[in-house]
Amino acid sequence: MALFEAVHIHKRFGQQVVLEDISLDFEEGRVSGIMGPNGAGKTTCFNVLTGRYKPDRGEIRFAGKRIDGLPPQRIARAGLARSFQLINLFDEFTALENIMLALPGVRARRRRLLGSAFGDKAATRRAHEILALVGLEGREREVAGNLSYGDRRATEIGVALAAEPRILFLDEPTSGLGSDGTARLARLIGDLRKLCTIVIIEHDMRFLLGLADRISVIQWGQVIAEGSPAELRRNKWVRRSDLGEIG
Amino acid sequence: MTLLPHILNGLTLGLLFALIALGFMLIVSVMEVINLAHGSLFALGAYFALWLIAPELAGFTEVADAYAGLPIALRYGLALVIAPLGVAAVGMGLEACLRRTYGKAPLYGLLLTFGAALVLEEVIRTVWGPTEQHLPLPDAINGATLFAGIIYSKYKLYAAGFALVAVFCVWLFLEKTPYGAIVKAGAHDSEMVRALGIDLGRLRMLVFGLGAALAGLAGIVMVPIWGLRPHVGIDIVIPAFLIIVLGGVGSFWGAVVASILVGLAVGLTGAYATEWSLISMYLLLILVLTFRARGLFGRKSILEN
Amino acid sequence: MTTASLAVVAPRRAVQWITPPMLVLFAVMASLPLWITPVGLYDYLAVEVAIWMIYALGFNLLFGYGGLHSFGHGAYFGVGAYAFGLVQLGLAESLWLGLLAALVAGAVAGALVALFVSHRRGIYFALMTIAFGQVFWFVAIKWHGVTGGEDGLLNIPRPAADFGFISFDLANNRSFYLFVLAVLVLVVVLMWRLVNSPFGRVLQAIRQNELRARFVGYEVWRFKWAAFVGSALLAGLAGGLFAMAQESAYPDVMSVHQSGLIVMMTLVGGGLVSFWGPVIGVAVYFVARDLLGAFTETWLLWYGLMFVVIVMFRPEGLAGVFHDLRGQFAAATRHRGVSRSAAE
Numbered sequence: 018m019a020l021f022e023a024v025h026i027h028k029r030f031g032q033q034v035v036l037e038d039i040s041l042d043f044e045e046g047r048v049s050g051i052m053g054p055n056g057a058g059k060t061t062c063f064n065v066l067t068g069r070y071k072p073d074r075g076e077i078r079f080a081g082k083r084i085d086g087l088p089p090q091r092i093a094r095a096g097l098a099r100s101f102q103l104i105n106l107f108d109e110f111t112a113l114e115n116i117m118l119a120l121p122g123v124r125a126r127r128r129r130l131l132g133s134a135f136g137d138k139a140a141t142r143r144a145h146e147i148l149a150l151v152g153l154e155g156r157e158r159e160v161a162g163n164l165s166y167g168d169r170r171a172t173e174i175g176v177a178l179a180a181e182p183r184i185l186f187l188d189e190p191t192s193g194l195g196s197d198g199t200a201r202l203a204r205l206i207g208d209l210r211k212l213c214t215i216v217i218i219e220h221d222m223r224f225l226l227g228l229a230d231r232i233s234v235i236q237w238g239q240v241i242a243e244g245s246p247a248e249l250r251r252n253k254w255v256r257r258s259d260l261g262e263i264g
Numbered sequence: 265m266t267l268l269p270h271i272l273n274g275l276t277l278g279l280l281f282a283l284i285a286l287g288f289m290l291i292v293s294v295m296e297v298i299n300l301a302h303g304s305l306f307a308l309g310a311y312f313a314l315w316l317i318a319p320e321l322a323g324f325t326e327v328a329d330a331y332a333g334l335p336i337a338l339r340y341g342l343a344l345v346i347a348p349l350g351v352a353a354v355g356m357g358l359e360a361c362l363r364r365t366y367g368k369a370p371l372y373g374l375l376l377t378f379g380a381a382l383v384l385e386e387v388i389r390t391v392w393g394p395t396e397q398h399l400p401l402p403d404a405i406n407g408a409t410l411f412a413g414i415i416y417s418k419y420k421l422y423a424a425g426f427a428l429v430a431v432f433c434v435w436l437f438l439e440k441t442p443y444g445a446i447v448k449a450g451a452h453d454s455e456m457v458r459a460l461g462i463d464l465g466r467l468r469m470l471v472f473g474l475g476a477a478l479a480g481l482a483g484i485v486m487v488p489i490w491g492l493r494p495h496v497g498i499d500i501v502i503p504a505f506l507i508i509v510l511g512g513v514g515s516f517w518g519a520v521v522a523s524i525l526v527g528l529a530v531g532l533t534g535a536y537a538t539e540w541s542l543i544s545m546y547l548l549l550i551l552v553l554t555f556r557a558r559g560l561f562g563r564k565s566i567l568e569n
Numbered sequence: 570m571t572t573a574s575l576a577v578v579a580p581r582r583a584v585q586w587i588t589p590p591m592l593v594l595f596a597v598m599a600s601l602p603l604w605i606t607p608v609g610l611y612d613y614l615a616v617e618v619a620i621w622m623i624y625a626l627g628f629n630l631l632f633g634y635g636g637l638h639s640f641g642h643g644a645y646f647g648v649g650a651y652a653f654g655l656v657q658l659g660l661a662e663s664l665w666l667g668l669l670a671a672l673v674a675g676a677v678a679g680a681l682v683a684l685f686v687s688h689r690r691g692i693y694f695a696l697m698t699i700a701f702g703q704v705f706w707f708v709a710i711k712w713h714g715v716t717g718g719e720d721g722l723l724n725i726p727r728p729a730a731d732f733g734f735i736s737f738d739l740a741n742n743r744s745f746y747l748f749v750l751a752v753l754v755l756v757v758v759l760m761w762r763l764v765n766s767p768f769g770r771v772l773q774a775i776r777q778n779e780l781r782a783r784f785v786g787y788e789v790w791r792f793k794w795a796a797f798v799g800s801a802l803l804a805g806l807a808g809g810l811f812a813m814a815q816e817s818a819y820p821d822v823m824s825v826h827q828s829g830l831i832v833m834m835t836l837v838g839g840g841l842v843s844f845w846g847p848v849i850g851v852a853v854y855f856v857a858r859d860l861l862g863a864f865t866e867t868w869l870l871w872y873g874l875m876f877v878v879i880v881m882f883r884p885e886g887l888a889g890v891f892h893d894l895r896g897q898f899a900a901a902t903r904h905r906g907v908s909r910s911a912a913e
Contacts, residue, residue, distance in 0.1 A: 088788075089784050090783050090784075093783075093784055094786045105781040107773075107777040109777055110773075114770075121786075127768065127787060128767070129767040130766050133767075134766060134770035136584070
């Protein structure tokens with residue numbers, strides 16, 4: 018049984034059917050990718066898988082337990098973390114504070130009405146480690162709203178990492194990054210794969226083909242192809258669809 | 265059949281609410297601003313009309329007296345046309361102040377218009393005094409008449425009819441004229457409007473002026489029923505706000521339907537428990553919003569932050 | 570130079586119980602009875618200021634820290650006042666029982682309303698709070714039997730502060746002020762701890778980004794609800810003290826007008842960017858009311874105009890302005906220091 022399974026997912030918005038009978042599974046320890054052009058439904062798929070929307074039909078199972086229909090905060094505490102394509106940070110807090118808020122240790126003490134929020138030394142150390150991992154050493158005390166785009170992207174992923182997830186969903190992590198940033202990100206994911214299972218959604222195909230163990234291709238709300246990067250390069254549907262150059 | 269007068273009251277009230285709610289809605293749609301000063305513009309319209317019908321010009325008493333000699337119907341008609349224009353001017357001035365809050369969170373527009381409402385109310389209180397006033401009316405629309413087998417207020421019939429015609433004119437404007445189309449477009453997609461070469465700033469200013477004029481007009485027509493005192497501004501803006509949210513932000517028919525519903529709620533509860541008639545609209549709002557998060561006909565809007 | 574923000578915490582070590590600004594406030598407020606009459610004001614004003622400071626500090630937990638803009642908070646202030654009055658007139662003449670009833674009543678009313686509004690934000694939130702405020706106001710006016718209708722509850726006694734071994738008579742406004750001041754000190758200290766606690770930080774995170782807070786594992790609804798209850802509790806407490814001060818309780822405090830006043834005071838003072846914003850805002854309002862009011866009857870008009878100007882140009886309020894000035898002063902002195910040493 019895979020760590021994460023989505024079975025026969027349907028989702029419509031009003032009259033528009035966006036996802037039609039999608040089934041996906043992600044093995045533990047792997048880097049899985051979801052690929053597809055814009056408008057294909059992959060963003061909606063992502064949002065359904067991570068609990069932002071409830072599927073109209075179908076089941077989602079994480080570590081054997083059903084999570085579809087659960088509120089996002091319950092899913093998060095079960096060990097699923099996600100980053101966002103549109104950067105979603107706490108802009109008035111520093112990068113360090115952003116990370117700390119996501120740490121399970123800090124989160125566990127959230128109901129305390131006295132005491133200090135960010136005073137815990139162990140938590141601070143851990144947050145520093147994570148920031149170093151994503152390349153923000155030296156900029157921990159910068160207010161998140163003032164960081165450069167690339168640093169904000171890194172913090173965005175850092176916040177998701179901080180939760181010590183079993184499975185990490187990354188939503189178009191290369192968005193807005195140049196070739197340097199993308200290379201840095203690829204190296205980071207290479208480091209992260211030892212820590213948790215990773216699922217990436219992307220439409221930068223080269224990035225995904227170079228990184229993922231297994232990729233699902235979504236087009237017109239359905240999975241039209243699945244397999245290893247090598248298999249997909251040979252797949253005729255993938256070549257024929259307007260996914261552009263698969264070099 | 266003692267329910268009929270209450271139903272008529274409700275419908276009349278509903279139509280008048282619709283007039284003020286539509287002005288409010290236009291502003292909300294195009295400007296994405298909740299104009300809490302809308303009620304003060306409403307009040308201003310009535311006070312301007314008061315001044316135009318029975319002016320007190322210090323030092324020009326002869327002119328004032330000569331003017332007062334003119335038939336009331338003429339003075340009333342004049343007021344009905346000119347007062348809303350005055351209110352439109354004030355509205356456009358308010359819009360100029362609001363420009364600094366565009367692009368920020370809706371809170372700032374809300375706060376600014378709240379402050380403006382306070383200021384306008386104080387201005388009214390200072391200039392016209394805090395006591396209840398009375399708007400002189402032409403005989404033709406004053407008094408009682410027989411309607412559908414009951415004795416009913418002529419004025420209320422006139423007010424309902426006037427409001428109906430006015431709402432119809434607003435609908436015509438929005439649906440059948442090119443300007444109306446631009447206003448509707450501006451409500452949905454300001455980027456597009458700009459791309460089409462239309463001056464968004466000018467559009468906003470004119471829409472605010474139009475909304476203000478509608479408020480002023482509603483004020484003139486409504487105060488003989490509602491009462492004319494400085495506080496009437498705040499008294500009316502909350503129902504207007506409530507109606508817009510109830511009907512769904514940005515929806516023309518939502519505003520109209522919600523207005524009628526609220527009017528009827530107030531009118532009918534007036535039949536059974538006069539004490540509680542005004543509170544009925546708040547209970548109605550709480551009920552609707554609890555079950556339909558965006559109101560009756562609402563769509564996702566910029567106001568949800 | 571940092572911009573003023575509620576999110577900025579001074580050194581990230583353990584939060585202190587007492588901070589320098591607190592001491593300044595306490596010193597000023599404690600000395601008030603000495604200089605308030607020579608300045609031309611009066612003891613009762615000090616009482617009002619202290620009570621509204623309590624109200625405003627609680628209000629800002631929701632408004633500034635929570636980013637939840639309640640325009641109907643007068644309801645909980647009023648509920649507290651009525652609860653206090655009803656206890657004194659119907660149950661027993663007891664200060665402690667009365668104040669306890671006031672804060673519990675405020676909290677319960679807030680808890681009920683919060684059930685309906687805690688899953689919202691922004692405009693819908695604001696409107697619902699207005700709607701509930703109006704409902705409370707109407708009930709206060711119409712429910713003659715309990716609330717005394719439009720006249721309200723009159724002749725509410727002002728019981729003594731009885732600690733068992735010692736009792737302080739509070740009939741005199743000056744002694745009553747000292748009692749209210751003691752409550753204010755307690756509220757300031759506890760509120761400072763609260764906003765810097767984990768709860769306070771999470772609340773701020775929710776204000777900044779509800780979506781992310783949810784996905785990071787926080788129960789957003791519960792925090793918003795709790796913030797509402799907390800602010801309503803303090804509003805109720807302030808209302809109870811108000812009933813003691815006025816020796817009456819009436820519906821007007823629940824009107825939109827009065828609910829709007831607390832919003833204006835908080836914003837003008839800088840509640841959106843500073844813990845001390847509400848305190849400054851209350852002081853400014855009452856000074857305006859009494860000093861300006863002595864010159865002109867239209868003082869509220871000028872206050873309203875000032876409010877509009879602040880929203881247009883300086884929504885960070887007075888606290889934000891102080892912060893900027895302090896920053897500029899620091900930068901200027903640094904610069905002078907540097908150029909002086911360079912010249913040597």
